[in-house]
Structures are given as C-alpha cells and as structure tokens.
Amino acid sequence: MKKKLLMITPENQEINRFRKRQFNNFVQITMPYLAAFVDQEKYLVTLVDEYNQKIPFDRHFDLVAITVNTSNAAHCYRMSEKFREMGAKVVFGGPHVTLLPDEAMEHCDYLIVGEAEQTWPQFLSEFYNGECEKKLYQMGEIPFLAGIPIPRRDLIHKRFFTKGAVISSRGCPYHCAYCNLKQIYYDSFRTRPIAEVIEDIRQMKSKYFVFWDDNFFGDIRYAKALMKELKGLNKRWAAQVTLERCRDQELLQLAKESGCIYFFVGIESFSEESLQSVNKRINNVAKYEQLIGDIHRHGISVQAGIIFGFDTDNRDVFKKTLDACNHLGIDGVTVSILTPLPKTPVYEQYKREGRLLTDDWSAYNGKTRVAYQPKQMTAEELFEGYMWFRKEFYSWKSICKRMKVSRVNLLHNLLVNLGYKISIKGTYK
Incomplete structure (x- = not known):
C-alpha cells in the first residue's frame, strides 16, 4: 500500500506579504527536484508551496518533508509540531538544519543534512520498509550531478509562467x-x-x-x-x-x-x-x-x-x-x-x-x-x-x-x- 508523502516549500506570512505581488518570483526548485527521486509505486506525493498554497493540516499524511531555511525555521518547527500531533512523521532538510542540526533535531523525527542525492532515496526506502534505525542522514562524499532526475514540475500548483x-x-x-x-x-x-x-x-x-x-x-x-x-x-x-x-x-x-x-x-x-x-x-x-x-x-x-x-x-x-x-x-x-x-x-x-x-x-x-x-x-x-x-x-x-x-x-x-x-x-x- 502506498504511503502518503507531503513535501513542503515553506514561506512564513511575513515574507509572503513581501514577495506576493512581484512578477518574477520563479518557483523554488528544491522540492520538485527531490520529488523526482520518490518511488511512485510506494508513495503518493503531494507538493505544497506556501507562496501560493495553504498547508493541508486537515489531511492525513504518513510522512511530511520540509526544507528549512533560516528565516522560516520557527515557522517550520511549529508546522512540524502540528503534524506530529496528528500522527505523521516529519523529516527536515535544507540550509538551516544543515547548519544547526542539533537545534533542528529537537523539532522533527528525522534529519537529512547537506546534499541529498543519495541520502533522500535511502531514507525513503528505509522509512517505507520500517527500517529507519537512525535519525540523521548525511552523505559522506561529494555528489555529482550526472544522471539526476528531471524535477516533477507536474506537481507545481499554477505558476504558469514561473515554474x-x-x-x-x-x-x-x-x-x-x-x-x-x-x-x-x-x-x-x-x-x-x-x-x-x-x-x-x-x-x-x-x-x-x-x-x-x-x-x-x-x-x-x-x-x-x-x-x-x-x-x-x-x-x-x-x-x-x-x-x-x-x-x-x-x-x-x-x-x-x-x-x-x-x-x-x-x-x-x-x-x-x-x-x-x-x-x-x-x-x-x-x-x-x-x-x-x-x-x-x-x-x-x-x-x-x-x-x-x-x-x-x-x-x-x-x-x-x-x-x-x-x-x-x-x-x-x-x-x-x-x-x-x-x-x-x-x-x-x-x-x-x-x-x-x-x-x-x-x-x-x-x-x-x-x-x-x-x-x-x-x-x-x-x-x-x-x-x-x-x-x-x-x-x-x-x-x-x-x-x-x-x-x-x-x-x-x-x-x-x-x-x-x-x-x-x-x-x-
């Protein structure tokens, strides 16, 4: 049976008000890119970008993945708390948690530190099979960009000219x-x-x-x-x-x-x-x-x-x-x-x-x-x-x-x- 995976590009209200009316805000590519690594036979993926979407707290997800930058950290921590109270597991990645993993670990179930071309697919496989024996995943070598997948642009909501x-x-x-x-x-x-x-x-x-x-x-x-x-x-x-x-x-x-x-x-x-x-x-x-x-x-x-x-x-x-x-x-x-x-x-x-x-x-x-x-x-x-x-x-x-x-x-x-x-x-x- 497929597990339900929610992938979030966060944007707190303070920054959203600042950016919303600008015409040249291209989509943040991180989550559509990482979604391309997901095995569609094992996971049903929902992608949400807070730039123009609401977080679906009214729906059940087995796993919630959030990319965290510094200015959104507190916002992401609050989101994580809500989803964990609802029974979902939460995995963080992104710049801020890479810089401050000890802080971030207090607010999630799993952490992906640094570049994720190898660790993200590994984590997804282990999570699906119930084999996650560690909380922190980190690559031990430099990932190269040959053979990486094409981002899942089909999951991007609207953004007709900026996806x-x-x-x-x-x-x-x-x-x-x-x-x-x-x-x-x-x-x-x-x-x-x-x-x-x-x-x-x-x-x-x-x-x-x-x-x-x-x-x-x-x-x-x-x-x-x-x-x-x-x-x-x-x-x-x-x-x-x-x-x-x-x-x-x-x-x-x-x-x-x-x-x-x-x-x-x-x-x-x-x-x-x-x-x-x-x-x-x-x-x-x-x-x-x-x-x-x-x-x-x-x-x-x-x-x-x-x-x-x-x-x-x-x-x-x-x-x-x-x-x-x-x-x-x-x-x-x-x-x-x-x-x-x-x-x-x-x-x-x-x-x-x-x-x-x-x-x-x-x-x-x-x-x-x-x-x-x-x-x-x-x-x-x-x-x-x-x-x-x-x-x-x-x-x-x-x-x-x-x-x-x-x-x-x-x-x-x-x-x-x-x-x-x-x-x-x-x-x-």
Whole structure:
C-alpha cells in the first residue's frame, strides 16, 4: 500500500506579504527536484508551496518533508509540531538544519543534512520498509550531478509562467563572508552533463526559465558549451552570474544568441572598502560602468543584488547607491539588509562582538528586519534607509532614468519594475 508523502516549500506570512505581488518570483526548485527521486509505486506525493498554497493540516499524511531555511525555521518547527500531533512523521532538510542540526533535531523525527542525492532515496526506502534505525542522514562524499532526475514540475500548483527552473551546476568558486554556500554544500564546483540539462529544458512547457545555479559562470568553458546547445531551443532565460566574468565578450554574445533576457549580478556595494570587508574582492567598482554597459550592448538586462549594512556603510550609502544605479541604468535590484546567517564568518564576527540583536531566526530574512547592530548607524536608521532606497529606486522618476540609459528589454523591464513597485506600496511609511 502506498504511503502518503507531503513535501513542503515553506514561506512564513511575513515574507509572503513581501514577495506576493512581484512578477518574477520563479518557483523554488528544491522540492520538485527531490520529488523526482520518490518511488511512485510506494508513495503518493503531494507538493505544497506556501507562496501560493495553504498547508493541508486537515489531511492525513504518513510522512511530511520540509526544507528549512533560516528565516522560516520557527515557522517550520511549529508546522512540524502540528503534524506530529496528528500522527505523521516529519523529516527536515535544507540550509538551516544543515547548519544547526542539533537545534533542528529537537523539532522533527528525522534529519537529512547537506546534499541529498543519495541520502533522500535511502531514507525513503528505509522509512517505507520500517527500517529507519537512525535519525540523521548525511552523505559522506561529494555528489555529482550526472544522471539526476528531471524535477516533477507536474506537481507545481499554477505558476504558469514561473515554474521553469533548472539546475546546470552547483557551488560557487568564491568565499564571500556573508554567504553560507560553503557551509551548506561541499566546497566543490560541479556541473551537470550538458545533454541532460538540454533535455530538462526541452521538456519545459514554458518559454521562460531560470538557471537555479549559484553561479552560472562558475566554469566559463562549460557555460559557453551549454549556451551553444541552447541556441536551437528558442527559449528565454535568466541566470545568476559574477559581473567580473562578463568582460568576456564571447560569453555575452553566446548568452544573447541563446535567449538570455537578464543576468542577476551580485554587485552588493559601490564601495571597494565594503566589498573587501566581506571578501568580495572579485568585484571591481571602477569596472562596473564598462561591464554593465557591455551587458546592455548585448541586449541583456541587469538585475543587481544590493546589500546595505556593511560595517563601512554610513547614512549616506542609500542616496549614493541610488544615484549610481540611476547613472548606470541598472534595470532592477534585489535589495537586502546584510544578514548574519549562522555559521558564516559574518555571523561569527558579530556574535563575538556582541552585536546580534536577537536569536529569533525569523528576523534573519534580510528583507523586513535588522538582526544585528550596524557599526555606523542604528538598526532603525539602516531599516529606514533600506526602505527609502526601495521606494525611490522603484519610483517613476528612477524607472524612467534607468530605462533611458539601459534601453534593453523595455517591456520586460517595465513589468518587473512595476511588480516591485506594487509590492512596495503600503509597506513604506
């Protein structure tokens, strides 16, 4: 008899209110990907994404699997308690439980730590047969990406235009002090066989998709070979890349020819001092204008990652960053408050210095609260400056300025900017 398995991508209400009205929120691919490992002869799978679905507490499940990130940890712990009271067993995986397994184990029955290509199928088999003799599953070797299954996109609810996410590589060559990739994954950049990536993309019904890679240009030779194969698919795509690697003109040309619409680039700051303070030396502020101009000349938009709250930031940083973005014609930003995620060098530094303001993980979301004491301003000034920047960047005045400079993908950029503008409405006071 089949066991009933519920797989949850969590999103607490605080973050959901923040993201809901944006137009470019592609699906989180982790659970659809892990669902592809499930033996359909043994399990009846239900996939729920809290971005646009409610948790079915009124239904019985034998097993509930939840992927836990830091800002959702307390929310996931409460969900787990409810399901366990109803008789279900709960298994956790994901970034937060990989970083803090002892904490997470207090709130679930089983734990999958780190990458799960081997441990997740092993756990499912043992659970089905009633043979789970341990509570914690952890891989002892680096998993490679050859032969991995295609995600179960048929289980994704709605998301008609934003369910296309694909994995072509894992990991990042760099070691930024605020990033927890090195603590979550093995410190090894890996790529997936190109033919398997192309087949995965070919099976997508949507014309639009995003590479869910940590750094799509982590291996330039691989990226070029993959984009050459992409040309014939007539798809439109986006990816997260390192700005410095965009100096390669052949790389940019291949991206455009293969259907690239925009790059997400981690600019983070327009201050060399700030970048060096968090080991982001790969970025060179003096080259931003040339590199962003090159990307635009190839017809590709730039969605910039911006972080406020570095120790070198003062109250002038918000206006200076806005002026720089307008000058460069940056098409859109994903702006965040610096967040000391557990086990990262930044977290360890702030903890050592007594600057962490709370141990409530829901405050560590980088969007709605400040979790630490900044060095050159108050926490309130940091939050207000961040909110002011969001409001001003997505004002009509700024949108028009930036689009006049960029002049690429005008309809797409207008829609994305409008989505962010709507999402901000009502949050700024």
